[in-house]
Amino acid sequence: MTAVSGELIKISKDMLVLYTEDDQDTREQYRGILKLFFNEVDVAEDGEIAISMFKEKKYDILITDINMPKIDGMVLIGEVIKIYPEKNIIVMTAPNTSQNLVGSIDYKVDGILIKPVQVDKFLHLLYKVCSTIYLEKKEKSQDERTNTGKTILESFSDGGHAM
DSSP states (O other): OOHHHHHHHHHHTTOEEEEEOSOHHHHHHHHHHHHTTOSEEEEESSHHHHHHHHHHSOOSEEEEOSSOSSSOHHHHHHHHHHHOTTOEEEEEEOTTSOHHHHHHHHTTSSEEEESSOOHHHHHHHHHHHHHHHHHHHHHHHHHHHHHHHHHHHHHHHHHSOOO
16 A cells, blocks of 8 residues: 555545446446545446436545546536536546547546556545545634634623523
């Protein structure tokens, strides 16, 4: 296990991941890798299924292929961004995906990996994305505690009694 793997395990255990891939073998292979780091990994075989799953559950990370039947990864990314504008997204796509397509999604995603994906590159990108999510959640939690504390203090100063 690499140092990145160990650090990734520490920060990712409470995060939810949705991995969308139409190829069953690839889907199962990467689901297995993701399960090493995340407690909850859901998979979808196309964008249509993934969109409905995103409407039911708030995932921290979407990992998606681009070329899929029914609804492709581009439409999926667009729909997910409508639901959660600040969603973290990683694209894993075939080398034959056009440069124009890759360029058009580049600004909407946290990273693009070309298949076959090298596991170390995948783990480094996951670590980068998870670190950002972890720090954002930690900051939000601290802000909520601070705001709760202010509310209690304010209630004491307003009437001397809390609640």
